[in-house]
Amino acid sequence: MSSRYDRAITVFSPDGHLFQVEYAQEAVKKGSTAVGVRGKDIVVLGVEKKAVAKLQEDRTVRKIALLDDHVALAFAGLTADARILINRARIECQSHKLTVEDPVTIEYITRYIAQLKQKYTQSNGRRPFGLSALIIGYDDGPHLYQTDPSGTYHEWKANAIGRSAKTVREFLEKHYTDEVAGDDKECIKLTLKALLEVVQTGGKNVELAIMKNGQPLKMIDSDEIDKYLAEIEKEKEEEAEKKKAKK
Amino acid sequence: MASIMTSNYQPAVSAVSTGTLSQPDWLTSELSTGTTIAAVEFDGGVIIGADSRTTSGAYIANRVTDKLTKVTDYIYCCRSGSAADTQAVADIVNYHLNFYKMEMGEEPLVKTAASVFRTLCYNNRDSLSAGILVAGWDKRNGGQVYTIPLGGMWTRMPVAIGGSGSTYLYGYADANYKPGMTKDECLKFIANAISLAINRDGSSGGVIRLACITKDGVERHVLTGDQLPKFYEDS
Numbered sequence: 250m251s252s253r254y255d256r257a258i259t260v261f262s263p264d265g266h267l268f269q270v271e272y273a274q275e276a277v278k279k280g281s282t283a284v285g286v287r288g289k290d291i292v293v294l295g296v297e298k299k300a301v302a303k304l305q306e307d308r309t310v311r312k313i314a315l316l317d318d319h320v321a322l323a324f325a326g327l328t329a330d331a332r333i334l335i336n337r338a339r340i341e342c343q344s345h346k347l348t349v350e351d352p353v354t355i356e357y358i359t360r361y362i363a364q365l366k367q368k369y370t371q372s373n374g375r376r377p378f379g380l381s382a383l384i385i386g387y388d389d390g391p392h393l394y395q396t397d398p399s400g401t402y403h404e405w406k407a408n409a410i411g412r413s414a415k416t417v418r419e420f421l422e423k424h425y426t427d428e429v430a431g432d433d434k435e436c437i438k439l440t441l442k443a444l445l446e447v448v449q450t451g452g453k454n455v456e457l458a459i460m461k462n463g464q465p466l467k468m469i470d471s472d473e474i475d476k477y478l479a480e481i482e483k484e485k486e487e488e489a490e491k492k493k494a495k496k
Numbered sequence: 497m498a499s500i501m502t503s504n505y506q507p508a509v510s511a512v513s514t515g516t517l518s519q520p521d522w523l524t525s526e527l528s529t530g531t532t533i534a535a536v537e538f539d540g541g542v543i544i545g546a547d548s549r550t551t552s553g554a555y556i557a558n559r560v561t562d563k564l565t566k567v568t569d570y571i572y573c574c575r576s577g578s579a580a581d582t583q584a585v586a587d588i589v590n591y592h593l594n595f596y597k598m599e600m601g602e603e604p605l606v607k608t609a610a611s612v613f614r615t616l617c618y619n620n621r622d623s624l625s626a627g628i629l630v631a632g633w634d635k636r637n638g639g640q641v642y643t644i645p646l647g648g649m650w651t652r653m654p655v656a657i658g659g660s661g662s663t664y665l666y667g668y669a670d671a672n673y674k675p676g677m678t679k680d681e682c683l684k685f686i687a688n689a690i691s692l693a694i695n696r697d698g699s700s701g702g703v704i705r706l707a708c709i710t711k712d713g714v715e716r717h718v719l720t721g722d723q724l725p726k727f728y729e730d731s
Contacts, residue, residue: 315598339598347591 269377270370273326273398276379280325282411283312284443285383286425287393288436292385294323294458295440297411297448313458313468317342319387320358321458321466325411326380326398334378338362355386359394359402367400381410387462406430407439413447420446433461434477437469441477450478522555526578530699531563532661533574534689535631535641536673537654538682541710542631542639545686546574547661547694548702559702564716568593571609571632572707572714576659577646578625585616585626606632610642610650618648627658633709661693661700668692679708683717684725691725 262268281297296312313323314335320342324331341361345353353361362382369377381397395410396402407425409417420443429435437459448454457469469477530551535544546563549556563575565586571593575582589612596604610630617626630642643656655673657665668689677685683706690704704719719725 315601317594317598336599339595342598343591343595346594347587 267370267399270399273377273379274381277326277381277398277410278412278414280327280380280411281312282409282413282417282444282447283323283325283383284407284409284417284421284440285323285385285393285395285405286407286421286436286440286443287385287391287405288430288433290391290461291433291436292387292391292393292460293436293440294321294383294385294460295444296323296456297444298454298456300454311456313456313466315466316358316384316386317346317352318465319352319460320355320384321386321460322382322384323458324380324382325414327378330378331380331382334362334365334380334382337365352388354388355384355392355394356388356404358386359384359396363396363400363402366396366398370398370400383408383410385460387460391460391462407443409443417443417446433459438477438481441474442481445478445481520555521553522557523553525551525553527552527557527580530661530697531576531659532657532665532690532693532697532700533563533576533629533659534657534662534665534669534686535574535629535655536677536682536686537631537639537641538677538679540639541633541679541708542641543679543682543686543706543708544572544574544629544631544641545690545704545706546659547690547700548705549700550579551699556701561702562705564705564707566590566714567609567630568597568604568632569713570603570634570709570711571606571630572709573609573613574629574631574658576627576629581624581626582628585613585624585628588616589613603634605634605636606630606640606642607634607637607652610644610652613642613644614648614650617644621646621648629656629658631709633711635711639709657689659693659700661690661697664693664696665689679710683708687719688725688727692727694724695727695729 281299283296286293294313301307313321315321316338338358342353342358366378369375377398384394386392393405394402395405395408407421424439429439444455457474458466460466531547533546535542544564548561550558550561565573565575567573567586567590573586592612593604593609613628613630617624627646628644633639640652641656642650642652644650655669657669672685686706687704694700704724706717708715
């Protein structure tokens with residue numbers, strides 16, 4: 250039955266599905282994982298870096314994009330689609346600044362991206378964007394938003410998208426506490442730990458970025474990531490020791 | 497340089513006097529930054545300077561104007577001509593350069609900024625009245641000054657002057673500019689230049705605003721009242 254209702258996107262199926270949108274969400278589930286964590290004074294974005302072929306230049310694969318001085322975006326899904334959306338969002342950030350003399354709020358730019366995605370779920374002959382985005386930034390405080398191919402958006406304290414997103418989200422639900430949120434380093438470590446649930450260990454496989462109030466987006470370099478990873482390893486060992494000692 | 501200085505200015509006296517009830521010119525004249533602006537390159541950056549008078553006819557609408565406008569963290573423009581036109585153009589250039597910075601992931605070149613200015617000034621040359629100096633620092637070519645007078649031509653010059661007061665400065669600039677001046681010599685040169693023009697041009701006055709742009713960013717100064725460089729005045 251479903252095969253008759255997934256051609257032209259504008260058609261609903263009898264049981265109320267928009268199949269193209271759902272297929273787009275499947276495409277997202279195939280993309281590499283991205284995790285976002287919002288703390289009290291910091292927002293952290295972590296993405297899984299897909300292994301590059303031997304002859305490929307490593308640095309050209311950038312999954313965390315800067316939209317404006319105070320907004321950044323990470324995505325899971327079709328990279329080419331993401332490029333288009335990022336471009337449109339960057340233009341909107343500047344256009345907003347030119348007309349109202351104020352930088353965009355994170356909610357505004359998220360809404361803009363979401364509306365753009367929705368438009369493509371209701372247009373003739375076009376397919377939806379095959380990506381979900383995690384948008385972080387600062388206006389009056391730190392924010393983390395998520396959009397998906399259907400055009401909906403929500404604010405989150407911590408979330409994951411892409412491959413094994415469900416596993417990572419469950420991990421975040423278990424380990425995200427107000428205590429963690431209050432400490433910058435803990436937020437970074439939580440993001441890393443969440444990513445490590447689905448990614449092979451090593452600073453080479455993850456890309457991490459943080460944003461603090463009034464400061465530009467900072468990409469954490471792989472040496473620092475390795476330091477955090479070492480700390481996490483140590484904590485894990487200490488936990489294991491404690492458990493053994495209890496026995 | 498002088499060949500493009502066609503007068504696009506509105507005459508200051510615009511009312512037709514049919515009796516005693518003609519409107520004062522400052523009610524009907526366009527807001528102009530009849531002005532003095534100057535910029536000079538040195539090894540490592542640029543110094544830019546401007547006066548601070550905005551006039552509406554004979555009325556000084558703003559005596560503390562800031563005509564040195566930021567377009568990026570390392571590139572400023574000096575505005576002369578119509579205040580509205582230059583503000584609008586500078587805002588649009590700021591928009592383009594911010595977008596460029598997001599796309600490229602690095603600061604735009606001074607040449608790029610000047611090119612964007614030129615595109616706007618040339619394509620809208622019939623509607624605009626804007627003489628702009630673009631000056632800044634980039635990592636490829638260091639300090640640079642570009643002048644974009646009325647028609648939308650652009651050219652790089654080691655020292656550039658503009659605005660109505662600049663007519664009184666050609667001699668001073670030619671006689672006193674030497675290549676290879678230090679940052680402090682350049683500061684003195686610009687401050688003296690603006691001060692001399694303020695003494696002679698009615699459309700220039702107020703304070704002297706200075707800015708120094710290097711790889712370390714922008715340093716701004718203001719010279720007020722007594723701090724203005726003094727020259728011979730017989731009284």
